[in-house]
Amino acid sequence: MHGLKKKRRVQIVLVAFAALAISTALIGYAMRDGINFFRSPSQVVEEPPRANEVFRIGGLVEEGTLQRGAGETIRFSVTDGGATVPVTFTGVLPDLFGENQGMIGTGRYINGVFEASEILAKHDESYMPKEVVDALKEQGVYQEPNGS
Template sequence: MKSLKKRRRVQVLLAASVALLIAVGLIGYGFRDGINLYRSPSQVTEAAPDPDEYFQLGGLVKDGSIVERDGVEFDFVITDGAAEIQVSYVGAEPRPDLFSEGQGTIAKGYYRNGRFEARDLLAKHDETYMPREVIDTLKATGVYQEPTS
């Protein structure tokens, strides 16, 4: 009888260990691209990240900077009032409906050869929303203005 209890206990411990290893493996797989750090244009110009580092760049879309290219690709400039970064959107999705000049946005991608290559874009989801990170960046540079509604 004791050997059966011992055997069951060992089986339960082995099953729990396997489940734990699978969970750790899945978490590691989820973070294979690393944690996406947020940076402002000023931070990128001060210390350019590694060309293989995937990160988020946020700020305002500079007025008059959106230039259409082939298909869903286009160029624009992200600014925080103190610095500007040229951005080329090379993602597969069309431009978000509420993506426009003078509005806050977050682009996800890589900074290579003095230009940010955006793979994904996050835009506001209503007329008054702006991502918290963008607001913090604009407040730090003294450019932020409260929305009027």
């Protein structure tokens, strides 16, 4: 009787462990497309990602590079002070998007050009995404906004 209780307890622990492992694997599988890693332009240039990898890039829109072409396609370059990556985006840009402003884009890096599917811009004159601030500080070019 005593051995049977111990055997049953071991079986329950093993079944619980297997259920936990399976549920963790299913959650990871379900989230694989929803996780986007952030990269600065310097990181993208140093180690270009695979063409099918969706990731986020952030930095400052380089002055003099914003080109609004025919249709809705917009071209510009994003920089962190150490490297510059050309970006294309088809769609409507946020109202506060502009040159020398912080931005984060989600998309793919194909043939040396970041093809953005989504562009986010700062929401007021002092905001800059944390990832962009960290990348600019790492490059040594970050300046505190005036009035803060």
